[in-house]
Amino acid sequence: MTDTDLKPRRGEQTRKELMDLAEIAILEKGYAATSIDELIAQAGITKSGFFYHFGDKLELAKELLRRDNATIEAGLQQMFEAAEAAHPDPLDALLETMTQYAQAASASPTSRPGCLAAAFSYQHALFDEEMQQLVLYGLDFKRRMIRERLERAAAKYPPRERVDLDALADMAIAIVQGAMIMDRVRDPPPVMQAQMDLYRTYLRAIFAPRAA
Amino acid sequence: MTDTDLKPRRGEQTRKELMDLAEIAILEKGYAATSIDELIAQAGITKSGFFYHFGDKLELAKELLRRDNATIEAGLQQMFEAAEAAHPDPLDALLETMTQYAQAASASPTSRPGCLAAAFSYQHALFDEEMQQLVLYGLDFKRRMIRERLERAAAKYPPRERVDLDALADMAIAIVQGAMIMDRVRDPPPVMQAQMDLYRTYLRAIFAPRAA
DNA sequence: GTCAGAACCGCACTCGCGGTGCAGTACTCG
């Protein structure tokens, strides 16, 4: 209500630091293996300080997921806008964005790539309804964004065979998620880039300009 | 060394029961959220009994992954053999097996589909070297199996454009993994089947019989 | 200058869970 939430108080910094530390640790080791003691030691505060900011550990996780959703949302939107400004062709813009997105997904703040939503989905039975909704929201947003562009591409380059554009959008998400898991365990050559190349080839085959 | 390991003693039954219970619980809630107390309560034994069978909780996880690897290995091999006996065409046999594999992956013993290896990959930083090797082994096995068949298909139907068969094999695995995550959180329509249909379409496009 | 509120510190304590140690026991097989 007041103006206090306008200036970046030092409380917000601490909160952000805790979330940053938690995000890295959770992507690396998982939610349960990340202890509050560990986080507060790195942040240089006490346990009381932690519980001042977050009611419990689960609340921290939810906040993390909310922030992650917002970050991805803004990032994807920006990538699309930039790509669409650079490429007049809708298909080119989509392919460009997909590559960038895959690269961004691979370049996590941790040593191994990972996705918070995926991590949570394999832990604690999604905790509760709210948690599941947060994960779902992120998935649906990506699907909508990609689907929109697929529709534009389909309008310009009508595919010979009927394709389910929702499924095609999901495919991009699934490939990124799957490639991330594989790259988490298989060190040497990153799988992600090769997979995105294949997906791009697929899209080009479906929306072949020569058809019409 | 002795003959004791030949007959199915009651000890092996208890051990199997613990592993079955643990597998379901871990796929549902994750490794850390699955407590030993919970497992022994369901199995009807005491804590001492648990530690008689497994040195610690991590050993149980590794055994689980070993068993899972063996099961998938045998299952995939059998699927391929059956499909290859039914379909003289290598591509048909591969496509048939892929569909079956996706179905099997979706039909887990739990309410939500899931993969032990994926679950572990997002927990505890893969625990240790041995754990990582177990996950890697499973991934590599699937890749080899699929790649072999892709080679046969490529031999019969040479693709117009050069494709990385390893990447194409990885794609199948990535899609299954990704679809599984999505189906874990998105209840209504299963994503897996649609994704496998798309993958099949992709393979058919690559190995189009009309080319040569 | 004071006073409220934000952002913590310190401490004591609970509970669940992983894990240890060890003594005792029932069942089975050679």
Place this chain on the structure above:
DNA sequence: CGAGTACTGCACCGCGAGTGCGGTTCTGAC
């Protein structure tokens, strides 16, 4: 009958999540 297998029962430890609450410091509003 004795040895091993497959446990039970109990006591006990340490760590991590979480609670409760009183005290403290700094900052901005009046």
